[in-house]
Amino acid sequence: MFKPNEDYLKLPGSYLFSTIAKKVAAFQESNPDKKIIRLGIGDVTKPLPKAVIEALHKAVDEQANAETFRGYAPDLGYEFLRHAIAENDFRARGCNIADDEVFISDGAKSDSGAIQEIFSKDAKIAVCDPVYPVYVDSNVMAGRCGDYDENTGMWSNVIYMPCTAENGFAPELPSETPDLIYLCFPNNPTGEAITKDQLQKWVDYANKVGAVIIFDAAYEAYISEDNIPHSIYECKGARTCAIELRSFSKNAGFTGLRLGATIIPHDLKVSFNGKEVEMHSLWARRHGTKYNGAPYIVQRAGEAIYSPEGKVQVKEMIASYMKNAKYIYDGLKEAGYTVYGGKNSPYIWLKTPDNMTSWEFFDYLLEKANVVGTPGSGFGPSGEHYFRLTAFGSYENTVEAINRIKAL
Amino acid sequence: MFKPNEDYLKLPGSYLFSTIAKKVAAFQESNPDKKIIRLGIGDVTKPLPKAVIEALHKAVDEQANAETFRGYAPDLGYEFLRHAIAENDFRARGCNIADDEVFISDGAKSDSGAIQEIFSKDAKIAVCDPVYPVYVDSNVMAGRCGDYDENTGMWSNVIYMPCTAENGFAPELPSETPDLIYLCFPNNPTGEAITKDQLQKWVDYANKVGAVIIFDAAYEAYISEDNIPHSIYECKGARTCAIELRSFSKNAGFTGLRLGATIIPHDLKVSFNGKEVEMHSLWARRHGTKYNGAPYIVQRAGEAIYSPEGKVQVKEMIASYMKNAKYIYDGLKEAGYTVYGGKNSPYIWLKTPDNMTSWEFFDYLLEKANVVGTPGSGFGPSGEHYFRLTAFGSYENTVEAINRIKAL
The missing domain is CATH 3.90.1150.10 (Aspartate Aminotransferase, domain 1)
Structure with missing residues (x-):
């Protein structure tokens, strides 16, 4: 049965x-x-911004014509969008991210739920408390979190890092070593951010202990202060320890349009059974097997937010x-x-x-x-x-x- | 590390x-x-058919206006589309499927890769040979398939059911009992179909041994002969043993637009640790945690293929x-x-x-x-x-x- x-x-x-x-x-x-x-x-x-609406109408018209019709998208995303993201969100800020390190998806929620799949089944996770529930729940579903205690509201096999007024809503380095560390800054739900120096400490720590930081940058467009990092790749050494999740939902109003991107540098690798394994290739394999690309028209809509008018809007x-x-x-x-x-x-x-x-x-x-x-x-x-x-x-x-x- | x-x-x-x-x-x-x-x-x-193009343009215009703008879609899909599918693809054919048994997704490939997640980690799968690679690969990633033999091209813990000219490309009931049976008819890659009587034998078998059939109906729109079932729910007893995957890709040209649906009847349940568990609720939980709905504009495009003009086109x-x-x-x-x-x-x-x-x-x-x-x-x-x-x-x-x- x-x-x-x-x-x-x-x-x-x-x-x-x-x-x-x-x-x-x-x-x-x-x-x-x-x-x-x-x-x-x-x-x-x-x-949706006007530039996005125009791009959508134009792309829809392309799909109405045999000469310009596009069927299956490339698994990992269209080059035009991977390039626009790498160029505008990373290289323009001095972050060394190549076009092919950008994976296009149907949203940061899907990716934040799925990213754990490419890690070992006994990986130990660390999360901020309070936290966006998807990080924990997706790991529970994968069997990594132990048992739930209804009285404390905590899982027996998860490292919780309290973020309260007492520590300025910035988590402290955990005493127990995790394999995966979920960080979201500017944070949901606290709305607080951490400085580049604070984030650098996490990058240094992850490199030291051999952990991977899953950095959720969904709210970076709302940053108004100078010393707050828009990307974890502003920190030195992040290419060897960090994956970054990007969303089009909150910055450009794509909650109903669904578009996101995940960045995995080729330098994020690990030696396993005598072989060097790039996590980039595992995520590419997952995309190729369990996903089939974001809609062409939506990828064109995403590209439009990087046009001069799109940026203003x-x-x-x-x-x-x-x-x-x-x-x-x-x-x-x-x-x-x-x-x-x-x-x-x-x-x-x-x-x-x-x-x-x-x-x-x-x-x-x-x-x-x-x-x-x-x-x-x-x-x-x-x-x-x-x-x-x-x-x-x-x-x-x-x-x-x-x-x-x-x-x- | x-x-x-x-x-x-x-x-x-x-x-x-x-x-x-x-x-x-x-x-x-x-x-x-x-x-x-x-x-x-x-x-x-x-x-794309004209009715689909028109529906896309109209929905894009709705997203341009604050009064008609739609953000996050319902996790499981908009009611208008779940209803259109249940009514046209199932109830109109005499299949008893309720609107809320239809889950909308970004495509049958994603769902065929993800559906295994709601089953136990030691579930044994049976597949036709030759087969669409996603069924096997997604189970390999979940650790269910044992080891790969390069000489035979087979996995040690998978039940293969040969489909060749000798058996009319119709698999025979396996001698070893599987937990999950993947069937795709009309078949990719052989292009051959099985009759309603043949499929009924599979439904009876699955109910008898306590297996679940994952029925991939991606090509049902191409059926030209009368005795070939368009849905597994045309068979008696399928509500207690079958999940059906539906695609908009091949029937309506949505390969680049991305839209699919998975049907899980409430009657598909199992007793586990003294509780009755509906697989419907597990899939709903997966959608809620690891997915965030298909784009509103694409769901409207899907609805359009059920309009009188859409059906003709x-x-x-x-x-x-x-x-x-x-x-x-x-x-x-x-x-x-x-x-x-x-x-x-x-x-x-x-x-x-x-x-x-x-x-x-x-x-x-x-x-x-x-x-x-x-x-x-x-x-x-x-x-x-x-x-x-x-x-x-x-x-x-x-x-x-x-x-x-x-x-x-």
Whole structure:
């Protein structure tokens, strides 16, 4: 008799956003006259930039014509997009990344879930706490995380690195040596970033102990301060220890269009059974076997954000979200809250008042201000007593939400 | 020190199409005046149907406007597409499939590679020989296949079911009991189909021994004969033992647009550690964790093939490829070849003449007729002495290629 993958059965239900949805629906039903404002989910709301729309229409027309029709895309991505990313996101910043070290995919979420597959089944992972759930859950599914403790909300075989106000939301080097280290900076959910010097310490550590850093740079476009790295390859030695995940979702509004890229330098290699193995070739093999390329029209849309007009439009989009972020940050400060993030990311992370739990504050905000956010404890135990608001709403709604909170 | 996934390292190089490409390039270089015709790769060449192009343009315009913009898609697919598939591809044929049993993805290749993840790590697989390589390779990567024997081209822990002229290209029930059975009919690469009665025997067998059939229906749109099933759910009892993979690539020309669907009935369940587990919920969890939905604009494009105009246009497209198939089939017969397939699929499978190996015939055809096909041995040991030609070229090229072969 066939059997299920028992590691899947270990996963606790993914209740965070469904619990939120249920609570909001129940509140709206009892209070049909209240206008609820949602600053909870990390999805963008602005339409795609004009340059992207134009590129999509043009590519669709190519697909309507036998002379210009394109079928299967190259497994690893079209050269025009791999080149645009390597040139604009890396070489223009002084990072030595070749076109063929860029792998195009249908999004950073898919890649952040799949990247663990190319490592050994007994690899030990280290994650920040709080953390984007995909890093841990995908490793649980692969059988690497041990058992779940419902009381602590932690897995027995995962190294957790707390990120709280006490350490400035910057994880400390772990005492136990991991094989894989997931880092996301600017961070989801805390909205805080780390400096280039801080990241350099992680690169040096990874090279020293023989670990690989999976660096999630999904929010790099929101960086406003000078000393914050946009890529881990700004650090010396990163080519031998780091994989970087890039997203088109938050910088260019591609959440519904799906496009991402993963960077694996040829220098990331390991000696195994007497042979030198490039992780680049393993990821290429995975793409060739379990994936079939991102749509041609979407890859053309991605290329368009690197055109002169595309760059201007993307900057304007980010500036408008960051205007929201500043309004939230300043408004909450004014109202007496202790607030983090929001300067190099679209997320504002606040300490709940009066030692409320994250969920108590969620209920309080929903009932008193009709504003929806995300309880920090939903991202891990060290997120307890914190709360996340996002800058992805409209400016009008953001202003109204913050004014309501200030009026409490 | 981190380690690679050693199961990846067991995979022999994927040399088939790269070897073909190298041989063709070398021949072209030595013979720059020869016009080579490629009937090797299974990629479509006709532009997307008009209804699809219109739906794409319309959806792109929606993404240009804040009022109609859509961000993250539902993990499992938009309701409009899940409904269109369940209604048109299943319920209209009398197959009892609910909308929520349809999972939308970026293509049948991704799903056929990933589906094994929801089963136990020691599941034993059975495949046809010759076979589409993804079924085996994805299981090798997951550590299920044992070791590779270079002499036989077989894995030690895989059940191979030969499909040759001797058994009418219909596999026989295996003597050893598998947990997962991969079946693709109409078949790639043989182009042959099995009848509903033949498939019913497999469903009965799977229910009896407690196996799951992964049924790849990628080529169902090419079926021209009445007694060939378009879906495994036409068979009684399939809801308790079968998963079906559907593709938009070959029927509607979506190879470059990327869209597929996987059907998992709620009735496919197993008792495990005293609990009843639905495989549907495991696949939903995988989608939620390691995937983020197909692009909205592509899902609208998929919906368009079910409109009255879309249905007509898709039928015309298939008819024109099948006109090629018939020309190839009849022409080769006339030239004295033993030919299979081509009636319910876009693939023609021929016996090499004079007991030539598949690769010898490849070289012969390239040198003498300047025509490129695919050596059957590249799909598995039982493909030796066979050769695949595809109907996806233009009519003019197809006619010229076959006339050249006839003239040999």
